[in-house]
Amino acid sequence: MNRLKDKVAIVTGGARGIGRAVCEVFSDEGAKVIAVDIVSVLYSKEWVEGYKANLCSNDDLTKLVEYVKEKYGKIDILVNNAGITKDSLIEKMSEEMWDDVININLKAVFNITKLIAPVMKMNGKGSIINISSVVGEYGNVGQSNYAATKAGIIGLTKSWAKEFSRKGEDIRVNSVAPGYTNTEMMATVPEKVLNDIKEKTMLKRLGDPKEIANAILFLASEESSYITGQLLSVNGGLRL
16 A cells, blocks of 8 residues: 555645545555645545645646645656536537636646646656546547547647656656546436446446546556556446
8 A cells, every 4th residue: 555655746636526536545555645626625634735726827836836846845746637527519619618628628737747847857757647538539529628628638648758758757647538437527417318328338337536546546656667658548448
């Protein structure tokens, strides 16, 4: 239970769902975790610290990185998990709906990684895990904004894996694409739609947040020390 002993991890979107599960699993494995979210985050885990920040604010992100550097002296792991949905068919999708999803799901990933990558380079080591989605792999009706961001995450992952290792640094960048998972985001999905998703999934069920978190743990740990630039699909065999 010490796969991340003495590691310092930042997890965005850490207040709930997959992000919260990641924070708890990382803490159980010995990491000191900073759970970043737009809302206040409270944890019973000893080594999980909530940090309130707006991921669309460069000022907030700069303060976050400086705070972690000052308190812990390093950043070993970054999990870019925060994301939102604003679904609509393209004919009814407003520019605001498009921009809001792009800004949180994609631009914020760029902004925080731009700040943290140099810290990892100074240490010569690090692991970045970007959370994509099965929708980023296959697309989905009414989610063109969300699909675009999650497909973009895959492109960023592959580009950064090359960029961050080109001078010999051991900085790995990978992506996880979860399938449909039992989180708060799924609470408004009609039961008929959920049943249809389960039927399209080889394992005939939705995922559990901890199952996704365990895959992220693998990519954060030294068990995946020879893996970079990859997309790990964790979707129970779903095909949209």
